[in-house]
Amino acid sequence: MDYQLDIHKIEGIVEAVLFACGEPIDAERLCAVLGMEQEEFSSVMDYIAACYNEKHDGTQLIALDGCYQLATNPEYAEYVRHALDSRRRMPLSQAAMEVLAVVAYNQPVTRSYIDQVRGVDSSAVLAGLVDKELVEEKGKLDAPGRPTLFGTTLDFLRVFGISSLKDLPEPPQSEKMQTEANEQLKIEN
């Protein structure tokens, strides 16, 4: 089968697979499904996503850190909520945002690192974020006690409307001092 010649068919296959899958599916798997090379795939995937999103309004093909997923268009969130009888999403507390910021910008991090940066015990807030599936365990740190490492999930990217951690906004300021300070804290930690 020569999919390369038929971009339309690739789009159809990607749509069908993403629809059936629901969850984000990684590029590698899509490649295997399509029988394409990784390089070849990445060059067409952006185009396919753009094509799809142009044709469809209610759902969108979104990229999340090398994975793809079908999601509803945020413009219609209100209507979907109504149909599903679900409430407006709860705003995240300041504490939750802080913990999320520590995890997102420094991941993977241990709980004690988060506690140290914030100067307060953050275990309950962290557990809440894990429950919301915005943060997940990412293995163990190779240190005494083998503490659990935490990082953000693909859902985190989707919920924040970004495609990759590189898209996280960075406050403009003296980078050097901070990196130094950060390094120091990490060493002490």
Place this chain on the structure above:
Amino acid sequence: MEMLEPTYKLEVFEGPLDLLLSLLGRKKIEIWDINISQILEQYMEYLDRMQRMDMEITGEFLSMASYLIHLKSRMLLPMLDEPEEQEDPRAELARSLEIYRQTKERAKLLSVVYDGAGQTFVREAAPLPAGREEYSRTHSPELLKRAMERVLSRNDRRMPPPVNAFHGIVGRERVPVSVRVSYVLKMLTSRGKLKFLSLFRSVRSRSEIVATFLAVLELAKSKRVDIEDGTDGYTIEMSRKGA
């Protein structure tokens, strides 16, 4: 004193670092050049107000207070044999504050991103790959009918075997009461007195238990045995009449 009181509302802080940043911010003091004794005074004042408001002062706030006191004393005392390149004792605190300040800023940026993102909905994952758990092949209903016919044609073989099939293999033992009467009398003759329960020690079936019990009743009725409470108060002792 620059803080007004009484206060009816006390700003709530995420923790001691948050409080310190707020205190510093109010006076526009550089993080890297903190006047420790001044900040300590304000910090303690805040804790005092928390206490008066009946707010719980967590260990983290107390620990920071003791750390500030420690810093203050270090700043006051002259260090003997102080090496030239000794780090400013306030540096560690400054670093913590700097990192926390950065974290707060990032949290604020994240909030903006979060609020602006708009909500998307995604489907729950379908059980993939299909066919592993859900049966996906199709068959004609005729197959089902034939299978049912096969089951029905075999039905007679599945009936439980009739009772007489067990005759000679499994049976009910019938123990005549008379046999047990002579057993009880024999036991009483050889032992004189015996405990009622000891008669049941060697029985092998329910039928034998019942027959033994009936034998004892029979003997008591015909007054051939004496039955009395045992010396320990909870056993029954039997003896032959007139023995």
